[in-house]
Amino acid sequence: MxxxxxxxxxxxxxxxxxxxxxxxxxxxxxxxxxxxxxxxxxxxxxxxxxxxxxxxxxxSPTSDADTVRLPATPVQPIAAAGVASAVAEVAAGAPLNGVRDIAGPGVFPLDELGRLTLSRKGDDRTVVTDPTAGMFALVKGDVLTDPKARLAPTRYTDRLA
Missing domain, CATH: 3.40.50 (Rossmann fold)
Known part of the structure; x- marks a missing residue:
């Protein structure tokens, strides 16, 4: 294919x-x-x-050299490898004619997730909470998955460690 x-x-x-x-x-x-x-x-x-x-x-990028702008939208981060596996499985499979929800097991406000990530990577950029930044700015409420979603096993904080 x-x-x-x-x-x-x-x-x-x-x-x-x-x-x-x-x-x-x-x-x-x-x-x-x-x-x-x-x-x-x-x-x-x-x-x-x-x-x-x-x-x-x-x-879509939402950062520059001085700062990273992120909304406080709650999200369930998933490892890139988990996303890649799920996308490849769906792309090569029979049409779903629907949505396959996937997520990580933990919930974080996106701006706090940004701060945690930059801190763990030694990046000294500042995260500014900006409710108009990026694609998650369009979301009203949260981006938490359906209770029937497929959850990846790896916690975000474990992945950063």
């Missing part, structure tokens, strides 16, 4: 491409570095040509 992976050179996208290829699929990564600019529109018509499935793993 041919699968176009938009954002296929990023943290999760590259792992999805690797998993799909290991399973025998033709996974084609698309990103700005391959001539596909999602924001500018270049290459978007050509990227999915001939693909049986298109996976969108793009993300």
């Amino acid at each position: 041919k699968i176009a992976v938009i954002g296929g050179t990023g943290l999760i996208g590259s792992q999805v491409v690797e998993e799909l290829r290991a399973a025998g699929h033709e996974a084609v990564p698309h990103a700005k570095s391959t001539g596909v600019d999602v924001l500018g529109g270049q290459g978007l018509d050509e990227a999915p040509a001939g693909a049986d499935v298109v996976v969108d793993l793009t993300n």
Whole structure:
């Protein structure tokens, strides 16, 4: 099966491409570095040509050199490897005609998660709570999963350790 992976050179996208290829699929990564600019529109018509499935793993940056802006939206972070496995499984499987919820086992406000992550990585940038920042700014309430969601076993704090 041919699968176009938009954002296929990023943290999760590259792992999805690797998993799909290991399973025998033709996974084609698309990103700005391959001539596909999602924001500018270049290459978007050509990227999915001939693909049986298109996976969108793009993300929007919300940081600069002085600060990281994040809303306080509650989220359940999941390891990139867990996301990649779930996405590859769904992309190569029969159509769900629905949504597959996946998440990590812990709940964090996104701004606090950012502070924790930067601190553990020795990054001295400041996290500013900004209810208008990024794609989670559009969410009213929280981004917690359905109780029937598939939960990954690895806790975020264990992954950072």
